[in-house]
Amino acid sequence: MSALLPTYARSELSFARGEGAYLFTVAGERYLDFASGVAVTALGHAHPHLVKALTEQAKKLWHVSNLHRIPEQERLGERLCGATFADRVFFANSGAEAVECAIKAARRYHFKNGAPERYRLITFEGAFHGRTLATIAASGQAKHLEGFGPPVDGFDKVEALDIEAVEAAIGDATAGILIEPIMGEGGMREVSWRFLQDLRSLADEHGILLLLDEVQTGMGRTGRLFAHEWAGITPDIMATAKGLGGGFPMGACLMTESVGVAMTPGSHGSTFGGNPLAMAVGNAVLDVVLEEGFLDHVAQMGLRLKQRLAALQDEHGDVIEEVRGQGLMLGLKCKGPNLELLEALRAEKMLTVQAGDNVVRLLPPLIVGEAEIDLAGEKLDAACVALKSRALAHA
Ligand SMILES: *Cc1c(COP(=O)(O)O)cnc(C)c1O
Secondary structure (H helix, E strand, O other): OOOOOOOOOOOOOOEEEEEEOEEEEOOOOEEEEOOHHHHOOOOOEOOHHHHHHHHHHHHHOOOOOOOOOOHHHHHHHHHHHHHOOOOEEEEEOOHHHHHHHHHHHHHHHHHHOOOOOOOEEEEEOOOOOOOOHHHHHHHOOHHHHOOOOOOOOOEEEEOOOOHHHHHHHOOOOEEEEEEOOEEOOOOOEEOOHHHHHHHHHHHHHHOOEEEEEOOOOOOOOOOOOOOHHHHOOOOOEEEEOHHHHEOEOOEEEEEOHHHHOOOOOOOOOOOOOOOHHHHHHHHHHHHHHOOOOHHHHHHHHHHHHHHHHHHHHHHOOOOEEEEEEEOOEEEEEEOOOHHHHHHHHHHOOEEOEEEOOOEEEEOOOOOOOHHHHHHHHHHHHHHHHHHHHHHHHHO
């Protein structure tokens, strides 16, 4: 019996080391990693620049707490603000914590502006915002709420990506609208750029805030630093995490000055958030992601992979129903159970991630090259063939 909580459905695989887009088992078997630990290892495994930043910082200083100034944190904060809409950043340790900060900041903004009754957020069917009590309430998925008592109050779920439904849901208690630019866990469901633009206008008309959960879509994953840039809009508050630390646990909540001023001293905090070790790695990730041409590379590799997937869909329409996503955040909606395709890919030594709506997610590291995209195409083809011949054998 394991000492661990049985909260995860783990595979039997166990890896000893990683290099770039590959993982190696203890026995030395090589897997193509198109999961990236769920969009986390954005620069692949053992990236020399990250290893250097981590080991050099590890010899100097790990943690001092936010009782003191942390130069590495100030620097990463300034750089993130410089590269985005934001004026202020709060550093946390995970995606859920970053979203939690976003929720608190939205409530606090209205409180400080004389409207404490505005505390509710409009959220969407199929969303995923994390596993804390507030973020499971924000996601509103029955399977995540079951058995955990009354859901945290303050979330109004809209069933469809329909702007009229959103407007109808806005009331005197509404503080803002919370959405992911692409619903990752929910099945790589794309939110149209037009819809995001309409949400921005709606928020402005009603004096409420637009909150984006870019925990998965952020840090270059879609071919822009943040996915909302494609829509040509900016949020008031944005949570990000996953790729931010390239595998080192960290999250960040970014916001405009007018929201940030409401988060006065003592109103929020984190013991670990933004510690020197995390910040050294975060700065190193940003060094690479902001390098000239890096995001273009992501967009190009994304296109190459998406074209390959479209061709595979043409050829194996009985396995692949639809190709979804943007940049290197792509999904295959399956005809049969998505777990079967995921397992067939694993048998071809390629790792992917399950998502809702019967989707298999492809989340390669952003440093992936043409050779690896082509290899993924071959493995996907082989997996589809294997699934079909298995289906024939059963027929
Ligand atoms: C993964 C994810 C989260 C939660 O992040 P954790 O680090 O697991 O807490 C929140 N929102 C989105 C969109 C995510 O993809």
